Amino acid sequence: MxxxxxxxxxxxxxxxxxxxxxxxxxxxxxxxxxxxxxxxxxxxxxxxxxxxxxxxxxxxxxxxxxxxxxxxxxxxxxxxxxxxxxxxxxxxxxxxxxxxxxxxxxxxxxxxxxxxxxxxxxxxxxxxxxxxxxxxxxxxxxxxxxxxxxxxxxxxxxxxxxxxxxxxxxxxxxxxxxxxxxxxxxxxxxxxxxxxxxxxxxxxxxxxxxxxxxxxxxxxxxAQGNEILKLGVSGGEIKDIFDQLLEIETIDSIDLIDEEKQLFEIQSVPNESSVKAIFDTCVANNYYITELTPIETKLEDIFRELTLH
Structure with a gap:
């Protein structure tokens, strides 16, 4: 019915x-x-x-x-x-x-x-x-x-x-x-x-x-819009890795979320993916990728964003 x-x-x-x-x-x-x-x-x-x-x-x-x-x-x-x-x-x-x-x-x-x-x-x-x-x-x-x-x-x-x-x-x-x-x-x-x-x-x-x-x-x-990635990299100094990642054109912002494990949160520009460029940059600089996973937008975040205005 x-x-x-x-x-x-x-x-x-x-x-x-x-x-x-x-x-x-x-x-x-x-x-x-x-x-x-x-x-x-x-x-x-x-x-x-x-x-x-x-x-x-x-x-x-x-x-x-x-x-x-x-x-x-x-x-x-x-x-x-x-x-x-x-x-x-x-x-x-x-x-x-x-x-x-x-x-x-x-x-x-x-x-x-x-x-x-x-x-x-x-x-x-x-x-x-x-x-x-x-x-x-x-x-x-x-x-x-x-x-x-x-x-x-x-x-x-x-x-x-x-x-x-x-x-x-x-x-x-x-x-x-x-x-x-x-x-x-x-x-x-x-x-x-x-x-x-x-x-x-x-x-x-x-x-x-x-x-x-x-x-x-x-x-x-x-809600996702922009691709958000969690990236772990070893084999180089944090500052050097950070600088190399910043040169990737499809990356909009980078945050260091765990200094000891060298984990970064990366947000791509709208409608673009940075996965291949990150991989190529790490290979070119002899860095090791320890983690590369997409971060799924939580329903809680969507709810707060929609109802707090």
Whole structure:
């Protein structure tokens, strides 16, 4: 089921939380919605799930508009909000049965759906516990189970690993990856590793606007521009090596990053490679290349560059 967002705008007082956003999510895609706190991620997800109505623009899910057919859309969406509201004094089974009835799942199918959710979300050993007795990680699993119990086509997850310990984060990510093989998933986060580990595509939002959209690999390629190399050279004095490298026309800048190991960071001029020229210069001067590797632009650097302006 495709999601089409068209010119979405939502204000809180004078501030635009979401500012004329448009994008599309294909059926079966896992989209990472990435941005700093306050960027507009949660507001967009609330609009997608028909929780709030935007002032301008529209969202169409499976051809239905959130303005005209919110009740039909809600049947196709599973939503896990950031604060994961659960009834703390209910046990897991009773809570999930209550949610199943809210979704009007036929009575004769409820038991089967409960057993499926307990199995899929790894709740077998905890299913009779009160929700308040569960760890944060297991409460997130219950939140995922309530979002999935009516077998929606689309799953919207707002910061699903907030407050979890590292082991719980890995478990929830793995669970989301498994679910993502069968459903369209939109996952919001401000944690880069999380988005890269679970998503097919990344959309970065800042100040209510989409500023970049693509795969992690595409984002790196867009950001790289200049070739950056890590070069280790021996067989000569650092100053002499430095001077010889500076004569290479395709090299834009050289930094000495480790004097003892004679390691340099070299940036080439745009759209040029310096690898062959470096090799030829070292051969001509009887230098030994101990290391020559490209430095990949980190997703963290791209994120900071795009969102700190």
């Amino acid at each position: 495709d999601i089409v967002v068209e010119h979405l705008t939502k204000r809180y007082g004078p501030q635009k939380a979401v500012d004329n956003i448009s994008f599309r999510v294909k059926a079966g895609e896992v989209l990472g919605f990435l941005g700093p706190n306050g960027a507009g991620k949660t507001t967009t997800m609330k609009a997608l799930s028909c929780f709030i109505m935007p002032e301008e623009g529209d969202v169409k899910i499976g051809g239905y508009s959130i303005r005209e057919h919110p009740e039909k859309i809600k049947k196709h969406i599973g939503y896990l909000p950031e604060n994961n509201p659960l009834y703390q004094d209910m046990n897991i089974i009773d809570f999930l049965e209550f949610i199943a009835k809210v979704h009007q799942i036929p009575k004769h199918l409820i038991q089967e759906r409960l057993l499926d959710m307990v199995k899929v979300c790894g709740l077998e050993g905890e299913k009779h516990k009160l929700i308040r007795e569960l760890s944060k990680g297991y409460q997130q699993r219950v939140g995922l189970a309530q979002a999935l119990i009516h077998d929606p086509d689309i799953l919207i997850l707002d910061e699903p690993t907030t407050g979890l310990d590292p082991n719980q984060i890995v478990e929830i990510r793995e669970l989301i990856r498994r679910i993502g093989k069968e459903k369209t998933v939109i996952l919001s986060s401000h944690i880069l590793a999380e988005v890269e580990a679970t998503c097919d595509r990344i959309m970065i939002i800042n100040n209510g606007r989409v500023i970049v959209d693509g795969t992690a690999e595409e984002l790196r390629k867009q």
